[in-house]
Amino acid sequence: MLRACREILKPGGRLAFYTIYIPAGLPPDVYERAKQAGPRAAGTREDHQSMLKSAGFERIREIDVTAQYLATLRALFASRRRHARALRREAGAEELARRLKENQDSAAAVEAGLLHRSLFLARRGR
């Protein structure tokens, strides 16, 4: 996909993406825990900087936003807890429990260093 992005960018054009990823080097069972706790697209272990370079991008920067990601997960959990009665009526007890567990598992994985979120910035060369 990054190569395709490069082709449709003008020379000097900019690419930016937020992504959630699992750091490299985790034992298989820990990796699976991280994969279960994160969104579907967080399954990759790829080094994004290398991927961008091999796709022909330059001036690559990474800005870690994991702390804000964790804050968002906690805020989602807290908000769903506050509105639990209404959510239970709206979606059912089982669905409410599932959503709360999703938030908790994701937050725990971030706290354990198993999930990160970053902003990547890059430019297509002229």
Added chain:
Amino acid sequence: MPPDEAVPAGFEDFDLAVRRHRMPVERLVSKEVFGSNAPVYGYTTPEQAHDLAVHLRLGPGMHLLDIGAGRGWPALYLAKLTRCDSVLSDVPSVGLREAMRSAQRERMRAAFVRASGEMPPFRPRSFDVIVHTDVL
């Protein structure tokens, strides 16, 4: 745009998020957390969307492509903020339809293309900026 169809393979999470956000209380949760009533899929806060505009030096007349645009966040926000020209692309049409309705409500001009990020149907060198959030 073709009529809604079965959920494309690999987009089950997105479909679930869309269905959740149709529920009033979930929309209230989204508003409390993200500070906006606009439906949100992913974890990009308004502050982080604003950061995109700054880092990318988005401005009037620039051509922006959002890959995996979902229901229009943050592309429509960026277009409104910076007056850039935005193209929103994604595979599930249900999200793009909702993005289209949001754009119409806000009287914004934007283009909506049902396409995969792996094979974008655009001419080379079409865009000044490409964004995607929680897709890769």
